[in-house]
Amino acid sequence: MPELPEVETTVRGLTPVLAGQRLATVEPRRADLRKAIPPDLRQRMQGAVVTALGRRAKYGLVDTDRGDTMVFHLGMSGRWRVDPAEPLAHDHLLIETEAGRRLALNDPRRFGFLDLLRTDAVDAYPPFAAMGPEPLGPDFTAAYLLDALAGRAAPIKAMLLDQRIVAGLGNIYVCEALHMARIAPSREAGRISLPRLERLAEAVRAVLVSAIEAGGSTLRDFAAPDGELGYFSKQFLVYGREGEPCACGGAVKRRAESGRSTFWCPRCQRS
DNA sequence: CCGACAACCTGACGGC
DNA sequence: TGCCGTCAGGTTGTCG
Numbered sequence: 680m681p682e683l684p685e686v687e688t689t690v691r692g693l694t695p696v697l698a699g700q701r702l703a704t705v706e707p708r709r710a711d712l713r714k715a716i717p718p719d720l721r722q723r724m725q726g727a728v729v730t731a732l733g734r735r736a737k738y739g740l741v742d743t744d745r746g747d748t749m750v751f752h753l754g755m756s757g758r759w760r761v762d763p764a765e766p767l768a769h770d771h772l773l774i775e776t777e778a779g780r781r782l783a784l785n786d787p788r789r790f791g792f793l794d795l796l797r798t799d800a801v802d803a804y805p806p807f808a809a810m811g812p813e814p815l816g817p818d819f820t821a822a823y824l825l826d827a828l829a830g831r832a833a834p835i836k837a838m839l840l841d842q843r844i845v846a847g848l849g850n851i852y853v854c855e856a857l858h859m860a861r862i863a864p865s866r867e868a869g870r871i872s873l874p875r876l877e878r879l880a881e882a883v884r885a886v887l888v889s890a891i892e893a894g895g896s897t898l899r900d901f902a903a904p905d906g907e908l909g910y911f912s913k914q915f916l917v918y919g920r921e922g923e924p925c926a927c928g929g930a931v932k933r934r935a936e937s938g939r940s941t942f943w944c945p946r947c948q949r950s
Numbered sequence: 951c952c953g954a955c956a957a958c959c960t961g962a963c964g965g966c
Numbered sequence: 967t968g969c970c971g972t973c974a975g976g977t978t979g980t981c982g
Contacts, residue, residue, distance in 0.1 A: 681975060713958065713977080737976075755975050756960075769960080788959045790976060806977090833952060842977090849975055937954055940973085 681753035683737055683814070683847030684887055688894030689759055690734045693782070696761060697729040697741065700776040707793075708771050712786060713754060716772075717795040723747050724774075724795070735807055736846035748798045754790025759783070810846040814883050819845060821877040828868040828876075835871060836864035836941060839883075848883065851918045852890065854942045856883040858917045858925075863948045864941045889914070917942040 681689070705724040707716045717723075727743035734740060741749040751757075760770070760783040770783040772793060784793075796804055811827070812818035827844050828835075838844050839853045848856070857864050859882035862875060871879070893914060916926070920942060921933035929946025 685975075752976080754959095754977085757975095786959095787961065788974090788976095790958065790960095831951085837953085840976095851975065938956085 682849035684890035696780045703777045704775045706773045712789045712792045714792040750794040756788040757786035757791035811844045824876045831869040834865045835868045838868040856886045
């Protein structure tokens with residue numbers, strides 16, 4: 680389920696369980712997810728104290744007092760289960776703290792992965808090195824977008840999904856942000872005016888912030904033994920709503936492009 | 951540079 | 967009931 684807000688909610692949910700805690704056991708249940716799990720992950724994480732948790736784009740970060748950072752990516756179907764009553768199929772990593780809290784990283788499709796870095800080398804991690812700014816950070820501005828999109832003929836939707844332009848957006852929140860900004864997904868990225876980019880940057884921030892706030896309200900569910908970390912699909916205005924009415928009176932349309940669905944309202948998202 | 955497509959993998963859902 | 971096709975939040979690479 681994980682775009683930036685889901686990963687942020689996940690990290691916030693893991694923090695009270697892990698921060699400051701010593702890891703009694705760290706047990707990979709298989710050798711690989713999308714990529715091989717580092718063979719020394721257990722040895723380097725077990726017995727370490729978690730000093731901080733963080734997030735970069737859609738990646739979760741777990742720092743330890745040994746100078747290591749465990750990176751997790753949830754792919755399409757990954758989630759952490761907190762204090763699970765019993766193991767489930769697709770629990771690929773089990774963690775228990777000395778305080779007796781337990782975590783299971785569950786990922787049926789295994790598009791996610793785990794990695795282990797030196798904390799001082801996180802910025803040089805290849806997936807991060809070429810990444811654009813955080814959309815909720817100070818560098819994500821209309822002026823930045825104007826520069827980053829200059830000369831680009833691709834549709835704005837494709838550019839917002841490109842992690843080198845801005846880091847952390849996925850299909851759902853790109854559709855939602857373009858709708859809020861009233862910009863057509865197919866609009867040529869390099870030809871959007873500064874005022875409209877201002878509207879777009881603000882829409883991206885607003886969509887993410889409200890999703891994180893909504894996610895925050897599920898932290899209790901998240902922490903429950905069988906907790907689900909769900910999308911707040913009820914608050915989506917276009918995603919998954921093909922044929923339903925838009926607030927403007929138009930009808931939400933859907934188009935498949937390169938294997939992904941785009942949802943938008945042609946009435947209020949004109950060019 | 952751009953778009954299309956495939957690959958990785960499982961599960962949910964609808965139609966018949 | 968069950969079988970089959972379709973679709974799903976991401977990332978990476980190839981090909982024209």
